[in-house]
Amino acid sequence: MMPHAQKAAIFNKDEARTDWHDASLWMVRKKRDFAVSEIPEWEFLREFASDIKMHTLSKLDDYLEAFEKAAIQNGAIVHWAADAKEHNDIVLSILNKHQAKKMVKSKSMLTEECHLNEFLELHEIEVIDSDLGERIIQMLNEPPSHIVLPAIHLKKEEIGELFHRELHTEKGATDPQYLTEAARHHLREKFHTAQVALTGVNFGIAETGEVVVCTNEGNADMGVHLTPVQIHSMGIEKLIPRRSDLAVFTRLLARSATGQPVTVFTSHHRNPKPAGEMHIILVDNGRTEQLGKPDFRSSLKCIRCGACMNTCPIYRRSGGHSYETTIPGPIGSILTPGIDLKKHGQLPFASTLCGSCTDVCPVKIDIHTQLYKWRQIVSEAGLPEAGNKTMMSIMGNGLASPSFFHRLGNIGRKLLRLFPGKERFLSFTVWTKDRDLPKAPVESFREWYAKQAKDAQ
Amino acid sequence: MPSKETILTKIRANRPNLWPLPDVPIFETLATDKKKLFIQILERGGSKVHCIDDSTQIHQVITTHFPEDKRMVTALPFLEGIEGISTLHPDFYEGTEVAIIEGLIGVAENGALWVTEKELGNVRVLPFIAQHLVMVISEKNIVGTMHEAYKILGLPTTAGFGVFIAGPSKTADIEQSLVIGAQGARSLLVILTP
Known part of the structure; x- marks a missing residue:
């Protein structure tokens, strides 16, 4: 796997596009700020x-059992999946039971995490992602680059080209309204012909056994209500105890995600439609492991709003795909090292530790602290991603010894005066690749201070 | 060991010490005029709002908004001259141009309206499949915040499906350009009765 920094460097080659990506996400962050400013009790x-x-x-064990009991009483069928494979097998068995060959799916990061689409396609099931952004990347055979805005990395010209090829829209057409309309017609046909609909779950309510799904497009509901069999795939950390707790979370979620006061649809599914079937799959897939790590368990509070991505200077200028994880950005960088330290151990270093992610997180996950803690673990494991070791040891020694620091400063200032601008002699460190060092001062503060003292005598 | 037991056993071994469950107060809106805020937020989200003095005017408002001969379906018991949802065959749900339903609670802070399957004539797909949606709600049923709304809702008793609808379906998945009318209704008209 190519390290994040290398992938980011490739992303940065197209400077105009990087700026565009950066600005698009910053706009979403600004919308969030405006929405938040309207709620005086936000911090509470x-x-x-x-x-x-x-x-x-x-009390997750108690709440899961309470949820299961209530859901069964409502008439739902509840399944438990220890890992991705078991989840996928359960979905396939439901499809097989109904001899279904076509399934519509609304946005679900969990099924991305389980690689459900690839698995079902191997078993000759047609899976149609019905969220517009998800459909676009599915047609391109790409993973989402953002958990709320899956196609944020694509230009309308590219989508126009894709739709011309796949949906026979006019060549060169790039108007979002026109392209969305084409997708609407294409997807409506799919909703009517699929036999099974699968959705993700934003919140599961322990006291009522309901699953709550928040969307803007209406695609999840079109699928669920038009097909005889509905499946809701849910990570076990999606539970909340009481129905009234939804007030807190629905107020936070959309404002944090896109700056809307609430998603257009907040659907509460309690029981199957008449003659229909409702399945809920409770998925672990590493979550109980994370629960056992005191420093990192609070990452399980995540409600998948994406605010930490929109605000992250690294994410905005490197793109979601550079992380090579289902969940990119700051939250992905603390969720994934626990799954595979060797593979994802570099991600905690894809951060400036500025802490903006922690500031915007609606459930107060201390993301940047956890990034820092993961760095310690990666370093102790001796992984090569643990920063520039030579540089770090020079810095460490230099900062520990005043005389060495003084000499180093002298040399540095001289070199800077000899080679101004882009410091070629520093090419062994990536820091100066896109940065100009400041003009070297004539003297250090110590030298200046010593002179002052002398003059005063 | 079946996966349920495996998962529960792992949770019991790994869960943190008991963390107290907070009592969440019913936060109210600071807005003095909830109706005004409700209308303002709905319009900001791309909905249209029409206030009337008397529920007998509903029919007229609808025909003014949809002057062409559109196929309308209603789940309201008192709208004469418009086909009732209960008599419509499921094969014709897709052709519905305008669906007219009642909203039970309106939330001022976010413009969301609550309906259950009962208000949909047990046709859960109705507000999504119709090309245009009309929701009728009494201004007496507007509350300030989601806390107040869930307090009124309590726990579900009969309805197996309920939804907050806060506008026409929309997407910004192509270059963050807002497009109204994604997979669901292309427009939402809210008729406010006294």
Whole structure:
């Protein structure tokens, strides 16, 4: 696997496009700020959301059993999946039971995590992602680059080209309204012919056994209500205890994600439609492992709003694909090292530790602290990603010894005066690749201070 | 060991110490005029709002908004001259141009309207499949925040499906350009009755 920094360097080659990507996401961040400014109790809501989630995690076994009991009473069929494979097998068995060959799916990061589409396609099931952004990347055979805005990395010209090829829209047409209309017709046909619909779950309610799905396009509901069999795939950390807790989370989710006051549709599914079937699959896939790590378990509070991505200077200028994980960005960088340290151990270094992710997180996950803690673990494991070791040891020694630091400063200032601008002599470190060092001062503060003292005598 | 037991056993071994569950207060809106805020937020989200003095005017408002001869379906019990959803064959749901339903609660802070399958005539897909959606709600049923809304809703008793609808379906998946009318209704008209 290519390290994040290398992938980011490739992304950065197209400077105009990088700027465009950066600006698109910053616009979403600004919308979030505006939405937040309208809620005076915002900080209290974040605190409540964090406490509700931590409480749920501390009694997750009880709440899962309560949820299962209520859901069964409602008439749903509840399945438990220890890992991705078991989840995928359960979905396939439901499809086989109904001899279904076609399934519509709404956005679900969990099924991305389980690589469900690839698995079902191997078994000759046609899977249609019905969220517009998801459909676009599915047609391109790409993973999502953002958890809320899956096609944020694509230009309308590229989507126009794709739709011309796949949906026979006019050549050269790039108007988003026109392209969305074409997708609408294409997807409506799919909703009517699929036999099974699968959705992700934003919140599962322990006291009622309901699953709550938040969308803007209406695609999840079109699928669920038009097909006889509905499946809801849910990570076990998606539970909340009470129905009234939804007030806290629905107020936080959309405002944090896109700056909307709420998603257009907040659907509460309690029981199957008449003559229909409702399945809920509770998925672990590494979550119980994460729960056992005291420093990192609070990452399970995540409600997948994407605010940490929109605000992250690294994410905005490197793109979601550079992370090579289902969940990219700051939250992905603390969720994935626990799954495979060797593969994802470099990601905690894809950060400036500026802490902006922590500031915007609606459930108060201390993301940047966890990034820092993962770095310690990666370093102790002796992985090569643990920063520039030579540089770090020079820095460490230099900062520890005043006389060495003084000499190093002198040399540095001289070199800077001899080679101004882009410092070629520093080409062994990537830091100066896109940065100009400042003009070297004539003297250090110590030298200046010593002179002052002398003059005063 | 079946996966349920495996998962629960792992949780019991790994869960943190009991963390207290907070009591969340019912935060109210600071807005003095909830109706005004409700209308403002709905319009900001791309919906149209029409206030009337008397529910007998509903029919007229709808024909003014949809002057062409559109196929309309209603789940309201008191709208004469418009086909009731209960008599419509499921094969014709897709051809529905305008669906007219009642909203039970309106939330001022976000413009969301609550409906259950009962208000949909047990046709859950109705507000999504119709090309245009009309929701009728009494201004008496507007609350300030989601906390107040869920307090009124309590726990579900009979309805197996309920949804907050806060506007026409929309997407910004192509270059963050807002497009109204994604997979669901292309427009939402909210009729506010006294």
